[in-house]
Amino acid sequence: MKRNAFTMKLIKGYEQEYKKRHDEIWPELSALLSETGISEYSIFLDEASSTLFAFQKLNESFDEALLPNHPIVKKWWAYMADIMETNNDNSPKSKDLTEVFYMD
Numbered sequence: 001m002k003r004n005a006f007t008m009k010l011i012k013g014y015e016q017e018y019k020k021r022h023d024e025i026w027p028e029l030s031a032l033l034s035e036t037g038i039s040e041y042s043i044f045l046d047e048a049s050s051t052l053f054a055f056q057k058l059n060e061s062f063d064e065a066l067l068p069n070h071p072i073v074k075k076w077w078a079y080m081a082d083i084m085e086t087n088n089d090n091s092p093k094s095k096d097l098t099e100v101f102y103m104d
Contacts, residue, residue, distance in 0.1 A: 001057050005097040008052040014083035015045060018052075021080065029072050037062035052084075054094075 010018055022043065033041060037059035044053045067073050068091060077090035085093045 001059060002062070003055070003099060003102070004058050005053065005055045005099065006094045007097065008054065008092040008094045009085040010045065010050045010052055011083050011085070012050050015047060015050075017083055018045070018080075021083075026072070026076070029076050032067075032070060032072050036066055053097075 039057045039059070041056040042054070044055075045051075046053065068089075074090070077086070077092070080086075080092065081090040087093055
């Protein structure tokens, strides 16, 4: 199992809306994430900087190329694009983080 962490950026003032949308995550999106090998997916917010920190576990068969092309993911990105910093395809601008410490 691989641990994966990355940051994204929320537009200031949309903290409650971001939480609301994730509290109401679409069942088909949640199922897709699980089916493709993502588990223990958490997102934390640093309110001072509007930085989102995401952590997830990826199983050995996870293929990172599958999700960006899936219609449900593209629909979710479009839904979230008004409250986050995004790329031209509506995907969230993200920055992968390097693990420097782990304690089991």
